[in-house]
Amino acid sequence: MTAPLRVVFDTNVALALEVFADPRLLALRECWDRDELTAIADDQTLAEFDRVLRYPELRLDEAAAAAAGRRYRARCTIISCSSAIESMLPRCRDPDDQKFLQLAQRAGADWLLTRDKALLALRKSVRFRIALPESLPAGRPGALA
Numbered sequence: 001m002t003a004p005l006r007v008v009f010d011t012n013v014a015l016a017l018e019v020f021a022d023p024r025l026l027a028l029r030e031c032w033d034r035d036e037l038t039a040i041a042d043d044q045t046l047a048e049f050d051r052v053l054r055y056p057e058l059r060l061d062e063a064a065a066a067a068a069g070r071r072y073r074a075r076c077t078i079i080s081c082s083s084a085i086e087s088m089l090p091r092c093r094d095p096d097d098q099k100f101l102q103l104a105q106r107a108g109a110d111w112l113l114t115r116d117k118a119l120l121a122l123r124k125s126v127r128f129r130i131a132l133p134e135s136l137p138a139g140r141p142g143a144l145a
Contacts, residue, residue: 004036004037004038005036005111006040006107006108006109006110007037007038007039007040007109007110007111007112007113008045008100008103008104008109008112008113009041009113009114010097010112010113010114010115010116010119011048011049011052012115012116013025013113013114014039014049015049015052015053015058016133017029017032018068018071019053019058019060019068024134025133025134028113032075039075039076040077040078040079040103040104040107041072041073041076041078041079041103042078042080042081042099042103042106042107043078043080043081044099044103045099045100046072048099049069049072050065053065053068053069079103079106079107089101089105089126090122090125090126093121094116094118094119097114097116097119100112100114100119101119101122101126104126105126105127109128110129111128111129111131112126112128112129113131113135114130114132114133115133
């Protein structure tokens with residue numbers, strides 16, 4: 001059996017999976033459920049996830065937001081934030097997204113899955129792959145490898 005892929009989800013992808021059960025991400029969800037990928041998070045990305053869960057537009061009450069945060073944490077491998085300088089990372093146009101690049105590099109991630117255009121624009125500038133979460137074809141769990 002091959003080792004699970006190490007994947008970082010940006011906040012919108014995490015929400016699409018955990019809160020909205022986005023049907024376009026069914027293949028990705030199934031891979032995650034079968035432990036074919038390991039979702040990596042850290043304190044910074046989890047803090048953003050928790051903050052976004054409480055946006056009024058999501059219409060989640062406090063109990064639902066807290067439950068979503070707990071579910072996501074339970075499914076992720078959480079690594080510590082490092083004060084080490086992130087070598088050779090490009091600067092993202094949106095400074096709030098830099099944390100996902102840093103996490104992916106620090107974690108030795110295979111993939112950063114995002115729908116964010118500023119992050120997708122950097123896909124040729126990093127060692128890990130950056131892609132749309134929908135890029136996993138249905139029925140092909142190893143297709144991200």
